[in-house]
Amino acid sequence: MNYIQQDRQQLINQLEKLEKENNQLRKFFNRIELAIGEGNLIVAQCDEDLRYEWIYNIHSNFNNQKAVGKRDDELEQGPGIEKLMSLKRKVLETGQKIRRGITFHFSDQEIVYYVMAKPVINEQDSIVGVFTVSVDVTEFKKTHQQIMQQNKNQVMRQLALGISHQINNMLAIVMGDAELILFESKKNDNQLPQKSIQMINDIKKQCNKAKQLILDLNSMVETKSDNTQKCLITNLIEDILFDFNWPEYNVEVERRYEDVSKIKVDKSKLKKALSNIITNAYQAVMTKENTKITIAVTETSKTIRIKIKDTGSGMSDEVQEKIFLPLYTTKGEWSQDNNQIKGLGLGLTIAEKIIKDHQGEIKVESQVGEGSIFIIDLAKN
Numbered sequence: 001m002n003y004i005q006q007d008r009q010q011l012i013n014q015l016e017k018l019e020k021e022n023n024q025l026r027k028f029f030n031r032i033e034l035a036i037g038e039g040n041l042i043v044a045q046c047d048e049d050l051r052y053e054w055i056y057n058i059h060s061n062f063n064n065q066k067a068v069g070k071r072d073d074e075l076e077q078g079p080g081i082e083k084l085m086s087l088k089r090k091v092l093e094t095g096q097k098i099r100r101g102i103t104f105h106f107s108d109q110e111i112v113y114y115v116m117a118k119p120v121i122n123e124q125d126s127i128v129g130v131f132t133v134s135v136d137v138t139e140f141k142k143t144h145q146q147i148m149q150q151n152k153n154q155v156m157r158q159l160a161l162g163i164s165h166q167i168n169n170m171l172a173i174v175m176g177d178a179e180l181i182l183f184e185s186k187k188n189d190n191q192l193p194q195k196s197i198q199m200i201n202d203i204k205k206q207c208n209k210a211k212q213l214i215l216d217l218n219s220m221v222e223t224k225s226d227n228t229q230k231c232l233i234t235n236l237i238e239d240i241l242f243d244f245n246w247p248e249y250n251v252e253v254e255r256r257y258e259d260v261s262k263i264k265v266d267k268s269k270l271k272k273a274l275s276n277i278i279t280n281a282y283q284a285v286m287t288k289e290n291t292k293i294t295i296a297v298t299e300t301s302k303t304i305r306i307k308i309k310d311t312g313s314g315m316s317d318e319v320q321e322k323i324f325l326p327l328y329t330t331k332g333e334w335s336q337d338n339n340q341i342k343g344l345g346l347g348l349t350i351a352e353k354i355i356k357d358h359q360g361e362i363k364v365e366s367q368v369g370e371g372s373i374f375i376i377d378l379a380k381n
Contacts, residue, residue, distance in 0.1 A: 042113070042134040045120060046071075050088050053129065080104035084115065088130045091117045095127055101137065108300060112138045149356070152326070164214045175207045216346050230262040231270075233304055233378070234297050240275045241295075244282060251285060256296035260304050263380050265358055270378075273354035276347035277308050277362075277374050284312025284372065299380075303360075306376040315366040323364060324352045 044055035050071045072081045083102050091098055097118040104111050113134040120129035178200050185192040192200075234257045241253060278293070285291040288311060296307040315323065315330075322328045329345035355362045359379045366372035 041136075043132070044134075045129055045131050046088060047129045048092065048127075050085060050092075050130070076104075076106075078105050087115060087117055088132070091119050091130045092127055095119050095121075101141075110138070111136060112141050155326075167210065167214055171207050171210055175204060178203050178207070213346070216350055227268075228264045228266050231265050231267050232262050233260060233265075233306065236265075236267065236271055237274060237278075237295060237297070237306075240271060240278055243275075244278070250291055251282065252292045254292065254294040256294065258298050260297055260299040261380060263304055263378060265378070266354075269354045270358060273351040274306070274308075274376075276351040277376070280348060281308050281310035281312070281372070281374070284310045288312060302381075303377040303379055306378070307373055308376075309371060309373045311371045314368045314370045314372055315364070316368055320364055320366055324348050324362075 042055065045053045047053055051069055052067045052071075055067050067075060072085050080102050081104070083100075084104075087098055087100055087102070090096075097116070099114070099116045101112060101114050104113065114137045115132060115134045117130055117132045119127045120131050122128045181192070181200055182197065185197065244251075278295075281293045285293060290311045292311045294307070294309040296305075296309075298305045298307075319330060325345070326349045327345040352362050355376055355378070361377045363375050364372055365375065
């Protein structure tokens with residue numbers, strides 16, 4: 001009887017010990033889940049078919065019950081989802097660890113995750129799934145971009161201040177000499193050959209273009225303007241479109257305008273920014289057979305959104321990363337047609353600065369062979 005009581009007491013003691021250990025484990029896992037949640041992490045594991053076996057701290061659009069047993073493309077759609085699944089497939093195929101930044105679009109929100117993925121290996125050394133840790137780095141990326149923008153502006157400010165004065169002086173001398181030659185020629189009954197007169201006029205024309213480039217450089221480094229007024233964005237776009245010679249290249253312009261609110265902007269500067277972007281679209285399509293530009297203007301609760309879409313050749317990921325950098329161009333430097341300088345790589349840089357000075361954002365979406373879309377969001381307040 002004593003043995004039974006002793007065994008019973010030992011069993012009770014073991015159960016109490018197990019319960020205590022279970023409580024400690026529960027607290028431990030609760031702390032882990034809390035740490036994951038506060039750390040903006042998503043920790044998950046997928047099987048060989050990329051179906052979730054388990055997931056913690058899933059994005060607010062999902063829930064655990066909904067995600068388990070499904071693939072990413074069964075839960076959401078978009079370029080970010082495609083890149084995530086491609087990353088997981090590569091881990092399954094190669095057995096390598098992969099780290100990559102991926103941008104996701106959820107409703108009106110853009111979230112950037114730094115995804116770390118590695119293979120799940122069983123006791124037979126076979127790959128049976130993918131383990132991922134995804135860190136929300138959206139705010140970090142915004143801060144990094146702000147620092148990069150500040151550094152870029154500082155470099156451009158030094159560049160512009162260093163060369164604009166000297167170049168303007170040289171241009172003034174060249175323009176003055178050209179005017180003097182023409183004046184002397186007229187005074188002496190046009191003794192210069194007509195070809196020489198044409199060459200001098202070309203010199204004056206190119207000097208004026210060079211002066212415009214100096215103005216563009218200066219506009220990249222000047223401070224924000226207080227010269228703002230209420231403006232209807234669609235009217236501003238129509239003013240820009242009026243200046244283009246669309247019929248010459250048989251370019252079709254499709255307008256998709258909603259009734260939107262007026263917002264306070266510097267009309268002159270914003271017109272220049274939008275004109276540069278539309279010019280970029282114009283140049284992208286004017287040598288193509290399918291020459292169409294679509295301009296859409298919509299309104300959200302916080303912004304006026306402008307989309308400028310072209311049917312040009314599109315851009316690679318590498319080009320998209322550099323497209324707003326100063327002096328970066330894919331269009332070459334010289335066109336013999338009408339002696340025009342093209343592709344100096346300042347137009348989109350200036351456009352980006354002006355839009356950001358308006359507390360706005362600009363981004364590009366493009367694929368090679370599919371054309372490009374420039375998306376501009378301007379704050380309503």
